Amino acid sequence: MTSDKTQNTAVIVGIAERGSELEECERSLDELTRLLDTAGGSVCARVIQVKESFDPRTCIGSGKVKEVSELCTSLSANLVVFDFELTPAQIRNLEGDIGGDITVIDRSMLILDIFALHAVSGEGKLQVELAQLRYSAPRLMGKGKDMSRLGGGIGTRGPGETKLESDRRHLKEKVVALERRLEEMEHNRSVMRASRDRSGLPKIAIVGYTNAGKSTLLNALTDAGVLSEDKLFATLDPTTRKLELPSGEHVLLTDTVGFIRKLPHHLVKAFKSTLDEVVFADVLMIVSDATDSELSEHLKVTEEVIEELGASGKPTLFVYNKCDMLDERLELDERDSAVAISARTGEGIERLVALIEAQISKFRKKYKLFIPYAAQSAFSAICNTYSAEDIEYTDAGVSLFAVLDERGRGLYGKYIVQGI
Numbered sequence: 001m002t003s004d005k006t007q008n009t010a011v012i013v014g015i016a017e018r019g020s021e022l023e024e025c026e027r028s029l030d031e032l033t034r035l036l037d038t039a040g041g042s043v044c045a046r047v048i049q050v051k052e053s054f055d056p057r058t059c060i061g062s063g064k065v066k067e068v069s070e071l072c073t074s075l076s077a078n079l080v081v082f083d084f085e086l087t088p089a090q091i092r093n094l095e096g097d098i099g100g101d102i103t104v105i106d107r108s109m110l111i112l113d114i115f116a117l118h119a120v121s122g123e124g125k126l127q128v129e130l131a132q133l134r135y136s137a138p139r140l141m142g143k144g145k146d147m148s149r150l151g152g153g154i155g156t157r158g159p160g161e162t163k164l165e166s167d168r169r170h171l172k173e174k175v176v177a178l179e180r181r182l183e184e185m186e187h188n189r190s191v192m193r194a195s196r197d198r199s200g201l202p203k204i205a206i207v208g209y210t211n212a213g214k215s216t217l218l219n220a221l222t223d224a225g226v227l228s229e230d231k232l233f234a235t236l237d238p239t240t241r242k243l244e245l246p247s248g249e250h251v252l253l254t255d256t257v258g259f260i261r262k263l264p265h266h267l268v269k270a271f272k273s274t275l276d277e278v279v280f281a282d283v284l285m286i287v288s289d290a291t292d293s294e295l296s297e298h299l300k301v302t303e304e305v306i307e308e309l310g311a312s313g314k315p316t317l318f319v320y321n322k323c324d325m326l327d328e329r330l331e332l333d334e335r336d337s338a339v340a341i342s343a344r345t346g347e348g349i350e351r352l353v354a355l356i357e358a359q360i361s362k363f364r365k366k367y368k369l370f371i372p373y374a375a376q377s378a379f380s381a382i383c384n385t386y387s388a389e390d391i392e393y394t395d396a397g398v399s400l401f402a403v404l405d406e407r408g409r410g411l412y413g414k415y416i417v418q419g420i
């Protein structure tokens with residue numbers, strides 16, 4: 001199918017404001033190449049514009065537009081992907097200036113396209129569709145351009161594919177309807193979360209840069225059977241599994257969608273309900289690919305997104321993965337709750353589990369409680385949720401020992417006689 005092949009051949013364009021940013025721009029374009037590969041496309045040429053001033057009409061100068069246009073013709077490309085966000089008007093201007101049957105998309109549209117390919121759950125699909133309607137659709141409309149013309153190629157796929165043929169007003173109505181359905185789903189998710197909360201089990205969110213090995217780690221720890229792939233954004237829907245610690249205690253581990261640099265705010269917001277798993281976690285486990293030359297940049301991006309979500313300041317474990325691929329031992333600061341592991345070979349997993357246990361024990365403590373008979377329901381609730389021992393019935397009420405977490409302390413703090 002030659003037409004499909006042509007459809008997926010792209011010229012990619014990066015921008016560096018100053019010469020000193022060239023290296024970073026190249027690395028970002030390397031990543032864009034991987035993103036395109038994940039979406040089923042290939043890169044035939046890359047163009048970098050180094051510029052001092054910004055041209056709001058096309059972002060890049062007319063000379064560069066001509067260069068891109070010529071490359072598209074000579075290399076039979078029909079897709080141009082810009083490594084930065086473009087407005088609908090800029091896309092129209094660029095498509096007009098480049099000419100031919102070229103489709104221009106930006107990095108966010110490409111990421112959304114991959115999300116569309118990888119979304120599994122109803123909620124995930126809905127979130128992608130909504131994000132596409134809000135972001136990609138206005139950029140693909142105008143000049144008679146619609147999704148059908150693009151033939152379902154990169155930047156155009158997704159649950160909303162056929163709907164994107166509608167006009168703006170129709171689009172708006174669709175957005176409102178989707179928002180409502182998503183609200184219902186978010187409500188269901190919060191009910192589910194509340195029921196998990198009632199279990200009183202500590203929640204750990206596995207977060208980190210895309211392809212760091214988060215899903216592989218969840219599988220290694222819990223036999224979760226989550227898809228792990230050498231692809232960017234293999235995981236879109238969060239999966240939660242229970243892990244039994246050597247002490248017999250349980251924790252809930254949730255695998256989440258990976259982060260990436262230049263992840264626009266609106267994309268983070270679009271996946272709010274799945275990312276809430278991070279917001280409501282008790283502990284964060286930041287997984288990094290220790291073999292990646294951009295390890296520190298990836299960590300920085302991860303921490304930035306966590307902050308953007310309002311989830312910073314939580315107890316955090318730093319997990320350096322894929323150390324089976326390292327020639328040398330990783331120098332880690334032990335005080336930082338950091339551990340080098342290989343989710344593939346199992347190396348270091350024991351130490352990671354010990355770190356999880358140590359972290360959990362910090363906010364789980366044994367207390368002596370006294371509950372008057374009048375508060376009988378609190379007594380039953382504690383017995384159901386927390387292991388109670390040394391129960392003694394006295395004239396006025398029940399005295400007992402129980403290991404309480406933060407939530408338990410909040411609920412039953414008034415019955416605490418002493419902490420141990």
Ligand SMILES: Nc1nc2c(ncn2[C@@H]2O[C@H](COP(=O)(O)OP(=O)(O)OP(=O)(O)O)[C@@H](O)[C@H]2O)c(=O)[nH]1
Binds near residue numbers: 209230234322
């Ligand atoms: N050598 C080696 N490869 C690993 C290790 N852990 C994961 N991988 C590989 O890294 C790739 C990405 O792993 P995933 O578990 O899918 O990564 P992820 O962080 O869940 O990625 P996204 O869901 O896409 O954000 C896969 O090809 C894994 O087989 C490891 O410890 N060593």
Ligand SMILES: [Mg+2]
Binds near residue numbers: 214227228234255256
């Ligand atoms: Mg994953």
